Amino acid sequence: MFTFKKRIAALVSAMAITALALSGCAGAGPDSDESSAESTQGTGTLTIGTIVASTTFAANNAPWSNESPYLQAVYDTLLHAEPDGTVVPWLATDWSYNDDMTVLTLNLRDDVTFTDGTKFDASAAAQNLLRFRDGTSPQKGYLATLADAKAVDATTLELTLNSPNPSLLSFLTQNPGLQQSPATFDAADEKTNPVGSGPYILDTKATVVGSAYVFTKNPDYWAPESQHYAKVVMNVYTTPTAVLNALKGGQINGAPVSDSAMIAQLEPAGLTVQTQQLNFFGLLLFDRDGAIEPALADVRVRQAINYAFDRKALLESVGQGNGKVTSSIFSPDSSGYVKDLDDFYSYDPEKAEELLAEAGYAAGDITLKMPTSSGFAPATYALVKQYLSDVGINVEEVGVTPTSFLSDLLAAKYASTVMMLKTAPTSWETVTLDLLPSSGWNPFRVKDATVAELAATIQSGTEEEAEAAAKELNEYIVEQAWFAPWYRPDLNYATDAKTSVEPQSGNSYPYLWNFVPKQ
């Protein structure tokens, strides 16, 4: 018979043993002892922080941006993009268009093999492209004009388009260009066990899905010079504080820092922070034809709204001073960027009132119904209300749950809203995302003859004609006040003293091969 003391001791011991045993059964976590980048190229471990888990490794459904590091580790793309966005050869060594830019012919490498032993060839590439077009990737629209993809021979791939796509080469450097082994198409585990021809192989045993992804070097990689590390670990952090602690504690070599207020703590700790601007923040004025808010059909009202905001003050108060004020939605990386447009609308409430009066509206005549989401700081909405109220425009706020905010906006339920959208790296992408009647961010399907004409030139004109048209379109959209942007917020990426990296134009994460251990 146990004594009471022995029983207590036995109970506690059992609990402790169970805890130890259970901890031993857990999935693998990152070992920080290995997390530092070593100086010898191709031998160390790169550990980076990410802010989302991989939703899928199935190439046909894969997203990009925040998930690009996962996909770049295991898959090759047909083309590569330099940090400044310049398209360079990769699996495709060279390419050419026909005269009307509806047929793209690419010559492919003949020395590439997927990690399951399947040979990469033009047939595999064609299958991947068509499968992406028909899949459910958020960016599947990038290949919407792809009529057909066929292998002319083992190393010649021919893409036929319904209409020219000036951004196609750029798109082939991203998820549309991912090459998965056709032998694994529709495999039961293709979403979690990728088979590509990329520089690394996912170590599924060491990976804790949703938390830490471990990749080991592909020993048979055809381009070993781009394998700067022997092992790559990607840790998912769901809070900015965890990212900060991991960076300061030396557990990761690099990570995006979403909260600019944290930068002040990183630089004294020996970390380097690089910034780029990939989004614009401000008001979207959807209802340019006045379908549900008639006043917005008058360009003077839309211009008045633009003059009503003190962009510099908004950047300081809402954006904590980290960014660049602008009146345009075009990216500085795109051909349509016009620097002078950044300052096109000054803060001029008197002019705003004059424009409203010219349009026939007295103070209080216009009430804009705007959705509010917890995704943006409440102070932002208070400022919008204040600035517009100062020129005589009322704002009626409608609380919307974050889970339906996006859907409501895209379903044309509101004439205007506070929103952050990406500034696309190419002008054609800006056109297709935001400006055409078919664009997702033109939910009221507004048609405009000038926009259509300039868009056609951007799509089918020569490079010079397209660039001139893009600039003209940018100026037109700003003058017509289709939007009321305030500023382009800084996106920050921090790296430790052992790692150097170049930010990638148009992408929130540096591309994987841009990470190099410092010598």
Add this chain to the structure above:
Amino acid sequence: MLSFIARRVASGIVLVIAISVIAFALLYAGGGDIARRMLGEDASPETVAQKATELGLDQPLTQQFLTWASGLIRGDLGTSWFTSQPVSDAILSRLSVTLSLVFGAIVVVAFASVILGTLAATRRGWIDTAVQVLSLLATAIPAFLVALGLVLVFAVNLGWFKPTGYVQFTDSPAGWLSSITLPITALALGGIAGVTQQIRGSMIDSLRGDYVRTLRSRGLNAPSVLFQHVLRNAAGPGLAVLGVQFVGLIGGAVIIEQIFAIPGMGQVAVTATSQGDIPLVMGLVVVTAILVVILNLLVDLAQGWLNPKVRLS
């Protein structure tokens, strides 16, 4: 005893079913357009509709629940919409992490509470006052603040422990200890305060009891009276509080796992819930409910084991 266990198991099953139905309804009520959120702002309406069909979201709600429930009966909890991982794999790999965190915390709570509660009840005076004040402070300061303070001081500044992440015990016992010490400390502090007070109070009551006076008058030495009789009587209420604390600690682990980026159930629960990953959330709900039912049953059995009077009642 067997009928007692059978009744508890039956009521547990009813509880799990009720919780599942409510959770499913609530998730859909606040779910919004999940396919849109999955695909983001760039996806066309056609792609969103295609994704919704792929996920079965175009089916009536009752049909979706029945599909999920029939899978559950077959032992198939489905696949996470946001990580593509089978839900059962996701939970199994994370359950062990959370349980090691919670078990670790409960061991610390049990040890520290018995020591502090006994000291406070037997010595009284300044020790008692100090224990009371410290308990009050530990109760008043939220666990996440304690966690943030611990990370800043002992991990980031002093570098003694890992600020984030989790290392398997089998990979590196030292690494495991380094990764789990601060989270367990942060998680256990509030529990220590509660259980210490319970043990202290129960022991003071027991020490005033007639049977203690009788035992002492029979010449039993003080340690025997204290540990074999007084502590044994005080252990019942303490264990009951410890059981409640265990459930509370599972909740507390949600915050702690977020702060320390520990790949446990709490972390995945927060992410899955905010994303609207219904298969994963439902799996977590069911497993947690079963865990709590089993735990309550074990606490009842342990109380009976420690104190025969409970068995009689």
